[in-house]
Amino acid sequence: MFPLKNDNIALRSAQMHSRAALLSLHAIFLVAACLSSCAKKKHMVSRLPASAARVSSTEVGLASWYGYPYHGRVAANGEVYDMEKMTAAHRTLPFGTWVRVTNMQNGKTVEVRITDRGPFIAGRVIDLSRAAARDIELIGPGVAQVRIDLIASRSAPAMLPLPGPSAAPVIAGWFAVQVGAFQDRERAESLRAELGRQYGTARVVYRDGKPAMWRVLVGIEKTMDAANLLAQKLQVEVGSGFVVRLDDVVVTAPARAD
DSSP: OHHHHHHHHHHHHHHHHHHHHHHHHHHHHHHHHHHHHHHHHHHHHTTHHHHSOEEEEEEEEEEEEOBTBTTTSBOTTSSBOOTTSSEEEOSSSOTTOEEEEEETTTOOEEEEEEEEOOOOSTTEEEEEOHHHHHHTTOTTTSOEEEEEEEEEBTTBOSOOOOSSSOOOOOOOOOEEEEEEEESSHHHHHHHHHHHHHHHSOEEEEEEOSSSOEEEEEEEEESSHHHHHHHHHHHHHHTSOOEEEEOSSOOTTSOOOOO
């Protein structure tokens, strides 16, 4: 009997060692799986910023809105303007740019896509569609102080900086300075000729509306910084001037002075 008892004890001991070994292997597999999962999650997180929206620049100024008679007309980007869609006009941002507009008086926000050019009034920075203006309670007052946050996304990976201090990335573009807008084309042409002789390049651009306006643009600059310097000079010498983007500029054949 004693040898049998010893054999049983030995067998039980071997089984216990075997179970312990299996448990150790199982624990190792669990740790390895956890580490592998964590590594995958970490790798996935590193890709998120490429597609996630982020705010890259800010501008503060007056916003207004526009409806009739522009509703149903072709906007500057070629689309038909629908005042019930979330769109806006801006003087320098590329078409298709999305911005978040915050009414600084009530904190309400709306996100809009830039499809048009304007407002061509000193001190104003953006013209909202009627639908967008309604969302931030701008319909009644007509004009309000707003903050514009530039939204960068996968669909618009590189953006021009908004006017003013900014560390946003820059892409190539052509800019001019608007120094006046007239209902009388002859007055616009007279100013264009005078400033063309002085600054080398100036042109008159027709703006449809009620009333229709003839805008006088001076210069042709490749960067916002250069255009801002020209605007400062014109503000001193002429009394007005703000930067606008030239969407249809022909670089090889700029307008000539008379």
